[in-house]
Amino acid sequence: MNADSVIHVRYALQRGEFALEVDFDLPLRGISGVFGASGAGKTSLLRCIAGLERPATGKLVVAGDVWQDDVSNTWRAVHERDIGYVFQEPRLFAHLDVRGNIEYGLRRREHNGAPDIDHIISLLGIEQLLGRKPNELSGGEAQRVAIARALLCAPRFVLMDEPLASLDQARKEEILPFLDRLHAEAEVPIIYVSHNIDEVCRLCDHLVVMDIGRVVADGDVQSVLVRMDLPILAGEEASSVIHGTAISHDDNDDLTRLKFSGGDIWVPGKPKPQGSKVRLRIRAGDVSLSRTRAEQSTILNIVPAVVESIQPDQGASALVRLEIGTDQIVARVTRRSIRELALQQGDEVFAQIKSVAVRAP
Amino acid sequence: MNADSVIHVRYALQRGEFALEVDFDLPLRGISGVFGASGAGKTSLLRCIAGLERPATGKLVVAGDVWQDDVSNTWRAVHERDIGYVFQEPRLFAHLDVRGNIEYGLRRREHNGAPDIDHIISLLGIEQLLGRKPNELSGGEAQRVAIARALLCAPRFVLMDEPLASLDQARKEEILPFLDRLHAEAEVPIIYVSHNIDEVCRLCDHLVVMDIGRVVADGDVQSVLVRMDLPILAGEEASSVIHGTAISHDDNDDLTRLKFSGGDIWVPGKPKPQGSKVRLRIRAGDVSLSRTRAEQSTILNIVPAVVESIQPDQGASALVRLEIGTDQIVARVTRRSIRELALQQGDEVFAQIKSVAVRAP
Amino acid sequence: TESNAEQVTVAVASNFARPAHEIAERFEEASGHSVRVTTASTGKLYAQIVNGAPFDVLLAADEERPRLLEESGLGIKGTRFTYAIGALTLWSRDDELAGKDCMEQLTKLGTKRLAIANPWTAPYGVAAKQFLVGAGLWSIVKLRLVFGENISQTLHFVASGNASLGLIARSQALDERLPASTCEWPVPASMHEPLEQQAILLQRALPNESATGFVDFLRGPVARQIISDRGYTVPQ
Amino acid sequence: MNANTLFGPLWLSVQLAAITTIVLMIVATPIAWWLARTASRWKPVVQTTVALPIVLPPTVMGFYLLILLGPGGAIGSWWVELTGNALTFSFLGLVIASCLYSLPFAVQPLVVAFESLGQRNLEAAWTLGASRMDAFFSVALPLSVRGYLSAVVLSFAHTLGEFGVVLMVGGNIPGETRVISIAIYDQVESLNYLAAHQLSALLLVVAFIALFAMFHINRRWQTR
Amino acid sequence: MNANTLFGPLWLSVQLAAITTIVLMIVATPIAWWLARTASRWKPVVQTTVALPIVLPPTVMGFYLLILLGPGGAIGSWWVELTGNALTFSFLGLVIASCLYSLPFAVQPLVVAFESLGQRNLEAAWTLGASRMDAFFSVALPLSVRGYLSAVVLSFAHTLGEFGVVLMVGGNIPGETRVISIAIYDQVESLNYLAAHQLSALLLVVAFIALFAMFHINRRWQTR
């Protein structure tokens, strides 16, 4: 990666028995996910990057600007870091109403061009709340206000600490594509902490997996997700991500045909205009395998694939990594099915992917 | 329902523009889910039940005991209600360490028999944290301590306000079955607020759906979930729940065979001993349909079904309600598939259910 | 600021405040100068003068402080003189003592209290102690004493009924604003050292005609009349 | 100066300050709690009334207390009837006067602490089976330690230093109501500056040790 | 009693109390902020030192200030050199003395308020681009309104009532340093009980109105 477009992070921080020790690069574009179990050190990492913690050993270089370096004794104060920060809890200012909270950051940083305040406010569904005091908001409402506040302070990049944890699925579905659009349009990179692999798959271009204060995997979301050796990525939530190009749209059925290395795939709706690249997220649990191409089935997407490796998962199931064209996807099937179908490495099979399980934001 | 085993709830509460108006019964056993969008009034309802809000109009009868009645002017103070309450945010006492927080409730209520402290502590994975102060905990750790604290105060029933929202999936997977076991073994009823349909389906026997301060649906989780007319239950998260009986277990494949009204079904692991009743949760997205029984496929569970109704969902997909024996399940398929297969009410089809998608806690 | 030739600032011991105001008024009428009277305990006034207070004249409640000022040069040599001599009165408004011999009651205090001014700080306290010791009463009344910060606080104690008897200033006993006493006994001047109140012209009054004028007026017949009307003896 | 005139008043002062502080904490707690949590229209009136004693000069306040607590006064006469003893010129009278005079210094910091406490912790305590009283002692009080520290320090120090009221109500009786502040005052009045310096130094040292100990204990407690 | 002897000292007192309060808020804020947030080992020492002035009897404190601020004293002589005027027996001297003496009453409630503020709101403000100073004024200060109210009330009322220090340093000069508390004291001393009652009543009424207004405004502000 080019030094101009990365955030270089190196920290060693001790908190009681917990030690954060990280040294890695994050791309300064798109959304980078930080994924890990409770207590893995995700919040600690974000606090270091924001300048809220000052570890003894630490270096932070953002697009070539040294923000922090214990060797040259460089230190940029929090408010000079032009970041936005959505905390794990809303942290709204009790003496200001919702409008006051949102304007707080707006007034303090210079904006290139007018920020689209109304757009963000209506997108987060908080128009009705502008005159309320924070103690008159529900948990989810408060968190939405906190997101709007962080986005509207003209940050160079935004740190988000489980921003959607307290929101209902419908609201999440509304905000997720917006976050995605945000980085596409406004080019505001986001560092996104989550314990929800669903959100991570859906949003992130880059993924950092943390465990007990260390980075155990980082890289493209595609390549990290198919690593079946990481316990935290296996289990219930195993997924894979592939890229494709939108080819045509069937208005009647509201389905879009995408081309990827392994063939064609149909996804619902019209995620992107024709010719543009899209990302598909495929849950391992949504992929089934068969020896013959099924007929008369509601499964829309059936593509030929080659078994690359088989790894037992928890209990009754196993994870099968498949090669489809030059892409890789993971399927979860029962061990019984593997035995009954006598699946082996190198076998040619049909991967059945329920079309509705394909996401393309 | 017998008056002795229900909580009767009737409230009218005004907060600014928001009005809570409810009048319904909750069974005083098992887990009752309260589901609704952000701002629907879930927290407000819980606060009323706990006695933290005192609405002008209100009646609360718990197993025949009147806890609150505006007519007879009855009012039982919060601390006399023997409830446990897990708040939306942890609310740990800053001056006590984790052990002190947990012991706080333990010492204040009488327990029938020794509470299984060590079990709950280890289940929530907080053994290592007992000596810590709340400000030395991560967000998820604090919430786990709060759950332990509420469970160990010997409550008659427990109110939980999105207790798992700040936990990672792995931790959730650990705690969910425990919550389920809790009400089975200790018979502590739980009223469980969540915006996550997944959790609700998984845990709850009874379901209350709220919208803008009102109850829009309540009843058995089975019957509420298949109501395709509720917008909040459609969409991404449409699901159904059926009941079955464990018949046999295949040790080799670690699969259990369950019998339900529509035939046999295989689920991974050994959820319950032979002969016992289990609950199966089937996501609409995990069900595909075919005219012919597929051969040589990794889909374990293929059962004959009859199309009962078809309802267009958002965009490209539609929800199909199926009759399988005397049970009902919902499948999500694309509109194209419906056309191509010429699916109609009354058609006989095969429902393909990915075995791994069947849950049986 | 330099003292105004038209104005004189007179520092007066609290117990003499009332006659001092009257004298100042008469002096202003007579001379056209203006007088600022500032009152505090003699101890405070002394500390203030030593630390540069803008006073021209000091009317102390004793002779010690003016003497110290004269010796230290802050007071102008030779200007010190006694302007009034105080006297003690044994005074009570306790109804139980009505018609009885006040002096005799000192030996029968029982649980009652006798108020005197603080003998360590107030001249009237010194005199009261001398009287009590001389009369052989000190050891009898010692445990029943309460001490006022100054002579006016001593009066508060008796006048409010908290102390049954008090050794107050004669000038106070004459005050028409007090409730009537139930028994009263003027302590003979011979039973304590004379309560000489001295005045002195201070260094910073040197070029100030009004200050010397005020001191002259204080020695004059009008002031002497006021002073003796208020219950003090005026020395020759 | 002998040891008795030196340490006697000091000891008396420390006793007075300690007792006053304890009484004040007990009296001020419910007042401050009520003020911090009530929505009553009377709140500002009560707040003002509680703060009012200190606008009167101590001697004047003492003067009115002398009348009120004296055998002719409303409270004093009732007390004499009850016990046969007068309240004025007694240690008990001093305690009462000191409490009245230092009340605002105890109430105000507690109100600040209680107001910033918020409802959340209390609600949690109630749901865990704590009655309002229990929740106060087990949650509100320990979380308001900083307010209590301030209240104790202000009450204690102010009582140590106060002498106008004490002089008036107590009558400066050695061994009974002559506290150190009066002793120092007497020395200054009678030009015994050296003795005054010594007494002041002694008082300052003792007060420093006492206050330092309070702050230090608090610090240890907080960072434990 | 004529209007001048009545209202002159009152007006002077109100001026003194108001100016002292304003100065104190400015001086006490950084001290309290430092005390509330530092982890320094010196914290208890500074805390104790700040609280120490009030353990000295006012007159004695006034006595030392008289020496310190007088033309022969360390500060006073420097001031005379600088301006040609003496600090003692002037209104400015009174302000300085009052500030020193009321400092703990301003600092303590602010420390309580600042300590209960916590870090969370400040962190949020910094990440929104507010410098430490900006965050203090835009977040910490408005959230500490209750502490400021207490500090203002205690400082204002205490300065109104204080007279030991003021009498010593100011010298009871009519129109210049004779404040109402001294005036009342004088009336009591010279047995003018009626005048004393009148002045006291006047002072109490004025103080009541002032304090009531503060509490009332605060209440409106909080429930807005």
Ligand SMILES: Nc1ncnc2c1ncn2[C@@H]1O[C@H](COP(=O)(O)OP(=O)(O)OP(=O)(O)O)[C@@H](O)[C@H]1O
């Ligand atoms: N002051 C402290 N003393 C001791 N341990 C601490 C302290 N602060 C944090 N920790 C520990 O550091 C670890 C990392 O905390 P952090 O808040 O970064 O976790 P997280 O990954 O954000 O977890 P979560 O998803 O639960 O929010 C936790 O195990 C926590 O207990």
Ligand SMILES: Nc1ncnc2c1ncn2[C@@H]1O[C@H](COP(=O)(O)OP(=O)(O)OP(=O)(O)O)[C@@H](O)[C@H]1O
């Ligand atoms: N004091 C108040 N004044 C005005 N509106 C209020 C007040 N308190 C709560 N509300 C409103 O009441 C509604 C219900 O709040 P509640 O906290 O019960 O929602 P909820 O269902 O728990 O939401 P969430 O999932 O976001 O926590 C919200 O729309 C909220 O804005």
Ligand SMILES: [Mg+2]
């Ligand atoms: Mg965290």
Ligand SMILES: [Mg+2]
């Ligand atoms: Mg809620």
